[in-house]
Amino acid sequence: MDIIVCVKYVPETAEAEIKIDSTGKAIEKTGLVFDINEWDDYALEEAVLLKEKLGGTVTAITIGSEDSDAVLRKCLARGADDAIRLTDPQFEGSDGYAIAKILSKVIKNLPFSLILTGAQASDDGYATVGPILATLLGIPHATMVKKIELDDGVAKVNRELEGGLEEIAEITLPAVLAVQTGINEPRYVSIMGTRKAMKKEIKILGLADVGLSENEVGETGSWIKTEKMYVPPVEKQAEFLNGSPEEIAAKIAEILKTKGLI
Amino acid sequence: MTEIFVLTEHRQGQIRDITFEMLSKGRELAGKTNTELTAVLLGKEVKNHAKTLQDYAKRVLLVEDTQLENFNSDAYQKVLSSLIKEHKPLLTLMGHTSFGVELAPSLAVSLDTPLATDCIDLEFEGETLTVIRQMYGGKVNVKAVLRKAESYIVTVRQATFPVEKEAPMNGEIVEVPSPLSEEIAKKRFVKYVLPPPGGVDITAAEVLIGIGRGIKDGSNIPPVEELAKTLGGALACSRPIVDKGWLPNGCQVGSSGKTVKPKFYLALGISGAFQHVLGMKSSDVIIAVNKDPKAPIFGVADYAVVEDLFKIVPPLKSKIEELKR
Missing domain, CATH: 3.40.50.1220 (TPP-binding domain)
Structure with a gap:
């Protein structure tokens, strides 16, 4: 079973304070820690688990600058066999559609039975790459996947619906499955594994190698273009409780008391 | 006169709240763009839903087929493609839900129609569609424009647009024969399951x-x-x-x-x-x-x-x- 996993190198922003940069169209990236997109982390783990069970290969692909080699090294250390980085200044400003076009051009020439992606990326949150990629390749897809069982050319998947409900669907392979977080427990890698991965080759391809024109990628090849980024207006203004931790604790306890909860 | 399509989301006999949220927003947009609001309803034996939707739209396009009984993005894509090609709506709205994320991207590719996902607001400025969406887990808002086109697809975030109390529209139900001629073979709905809850209530x-x-x-x-x-x-x-x-x-x-x-x-x-x-x-x-x-x-x-x-x-x-x- 040959599996392709598409990954993205993103800034970790869940617990960081972020600022909008001088262009007004992006955030200030300096000082932020970058890592594999959380959803892709689960997709990578699922790919490796399936390979361990069924044999075959895992190829990790990313689109990004040279910095994103770090995410590919992580994939190799975690059990991917090959890694491809797609890099070109023209790719800048690509939305999910342009990204999926670039990926589809490369993937159509690779052997695969299954493509795994994260259900969405933590930065732009488009949640479109997996299904668009599938459509461009002419194969079926499922998103929000919380469980995968493969049997005789068919993937039986659990899809997460709202309110805790799931649905089971059967998808004929080859297919694209966009994975939801929590599907597995991503493993930690030993230092040995990381060292070994440093020696592996990363294949690098640009716009010309991919076989797309300038107009098909970047902002011009995208459906959607950022005009302006701004801090969301707050729904209601919270009252800030200040002081030492002890003073704050006392204030919280007081609020509980007034509410009759103590 | 062109239309704004709102795709009805329903499951296990219930129209989901997101549908009414979209119909409310759709009504506002239709007013501003001088278009008509159409609720699109796909399913099997869902005439009762069509009746409910009459209050909220100028027209209810109803397509019934046994293959539309449960949500299947392949089946939905085929039917919606055919409806969109025929009606050429200015805009098709659907929920950014497990239903919409599965369907909208492939529909947009197959129709070569620009798509914006998970939008918290949208507005036409002339012929240009501008949307507001969030990035970085809601820490920033983005104002974005879509590539100019005659038709757009937008998925909208749940619980974002209030459902306004408005006079019933008494829309007309238009039954459209199902364009599904063959079996949707590569993707099959099996069943709904509830994962084990665990823990306290x-x-x-x-x-x-x-x-x-x-x-x-x-x-x-x-x-x-x-x-x-x-x-x-x-x-x-x-x-x-x-x-x-x-x-x-x-x-x-x-x-x-x-x-x-x-x-x-x-x-x-x-x-x-x-x-x-x-x-x-x-x-x-x-x-x-x-x-x-x-x-x-x-x-x-x-x-x-x-x-x-x-x-x-x-x-x-x-x-x-x-x-x-």
Whole structure:
């Protein structure tokens, strides 16, 4: 079973304070820690688990600058066999559609039975790459996947619906499955594994190698273009409780008391 | 006159709330763009839904087929493609739900129609469609424009557009024969399942302490659990905590978990992604503790504490014990 996993190198922003940069169209990236997109982390783990069970290969692909080699090294250390980085200044400003076009051009020439992606990326949150990629390749897809069982050319998947409900669907392979977080427990890698991965080759391809024109990628090849980024207006203004931790604790306890909860 | 399509989302005999939210927004947009509002309803034996939708749209396009009984993005895509090609709506709205994320991208590719996903607002400025969406877990808003086209597809966030009380539109039901000529073979719906819940019923608790990513590690949970016990409350959490296996499914608050309305909700180390906020914003009193002064959770909290949660938990527990004595 040959599996392709598409990954993205993103800034970790869940617990960081972020600022909008001088262009007004992006955030200030300096000082932020970058890592594999959380959803892709689960997709990578699922790919490796399936390979361990069924044999075959895992190829990790990313689109990004040279910095994103770090995410590919992580994939190799975690059990991917090959890694491809797609890099070109023209790719800048690509939305999910342009990204999926670039990926589809490369993937159509690779052997695969299954493509795994994260259900969405933590930065732009488009949640479109997996299904668009599938459509461009002419194969079926499922998103929000919380469980995968493969049997005789068919993937039986659990899809997460709202309110805790799931649905089971059967998808004929080859297919694209966009994975939801929590599907597995991503493993930690030993230092040995990381060292070994440093020696592996990363294949690098640009716009010309991919076989797309300038107009098909970047902002011009995208459906959607950022005009302006701004801090969301707050729904209601919270009252800030200040002081030492002890003073704050006392204030919280007081609020509980007034509410009759103590 | 062209139309605005709203795709009806229904499951197990129920029209989902997102449909009415979209119809409300759709009505406003149709007014502004001088277009007509059309509810598109695909299903099997769903005439009762069509009747309900008459109040909310100028027209209800109804396609019935046994293959449309349960949601299947392949089947939906084929039917919608055919309807969109025929009617050429200015805009097709669907929910950014497990249903919409599965369907919208492939529909957009197959029709070569620009798509914007997870939008919290949208507006036509002349022929240009401008949308507002969020990035970085709700920490920033983005105003974006779509490539100019004759038709657009937009998925919208749940619980974002209020359902306005308006005069019934008494729309006309138009039955359209199903264009599905062959079996949808590569994708099949099997059944609905409920994952095992586990844990206590957090919806019944008067006091809830919700923990998020800021808890760092599962081993840091017991002291917070102690605090919850001291308060006679229960422990809840945001998605990452369940994903990591630190708390059972049943503790998750948010769009893919439970909706809670306790008298008191203490959010510890929760940044406040929209999905979580949706499940707890109706709590009576919300106190949020987060190190990031700009964390979105502060936008729904009554009281905000910019501090490390680990510095607040121990003194808070002693303070409460003191008051109980």
